[in-house]
Amino acid sequence: MIFHEKLKTFREEQLNISQKEAAKLLEIPAANLSRYEAGTRQLSLDILLLMYERYGMSKEQFLDLLSLSPGTRRTAETLVEQAHESKSQYYSQFHDLLEELLKDAMFRRLLLELRDLSDKERTAFLQAVLKNHS
Numbered sequence: 001m002i003f004h005e006k007l008k009t010f011r012e013e014q015l016n017i018s019q020k021e022a023a024k025l026l027e028i029p030a031a032n033l034s035r036y037e038a039g040t041r042q043l044s045l046d047i048l049l050l051m052y053e054r055y056g057m058s059k060e061q062f063l064d065l066l067s068l069s070p071g072t073r074r075t076a077e078t079l080v081e082q083a084h085e086s087k088s089q090y091y092s093q094f095h096d097l098l099e100e101l102l103k104d105a106m107f108r109r110l111l112l113e114l115r116d117l118s119d120k121e122r123t124a125f126l127q128a129v130l131k132n133h134s
Contacts, residue, residue, distance in 0.1 A: 002039070003039070003065070003066070004036065004037055004038060004039035005039075006064075006065050007036060007037050007051075007065065008037040010055070010057075010061070010065060011037070011055070014055075014061070015055060019033055019034060019037065022055075025054050025055075026047070026050055026051065026054055028047065045083055049083065062080070063080075066079075066080075114126075
């Protein structure tokens with residue numbers, strides 16, 4: 001069985017939920033999930049890890065989903081570990097940067113102001129700031 005078939009089978013047999021329910025659980029459009037399960041659209045690593053978390057898969061189930069053969073299982077396990085390590089390093093870099101910036105009262109005030117804006121207002125504001133600094 002190939003990946004997209006395993007993905008659909010897991011949802012149907014292990015979770016016993018509809019595609020629409022799974023899409024809501026993953027907070028993605030149902031059409032995207034349909035394409036992933038049909039094999040017509042590639043999953044990003046973020047969506048794959050989201051499925052792992054939100055579907056409540058065990059590590060064993062996740063690796064079985066990714067594995068085509070026993071030889072590829074170790075490769076998949078290594079890729080997952082590398083992805084987690086990369087994500088951790090990425091967030092660590094931001095943590096260090098933010099730790100320094102959060103000492104500045106003006107920066108903290110900016111964050112509070114941004115938080116209170118709508119998504120549309122926040123996007124417009126940030127685009128204006130970036131345009132002025134280009």
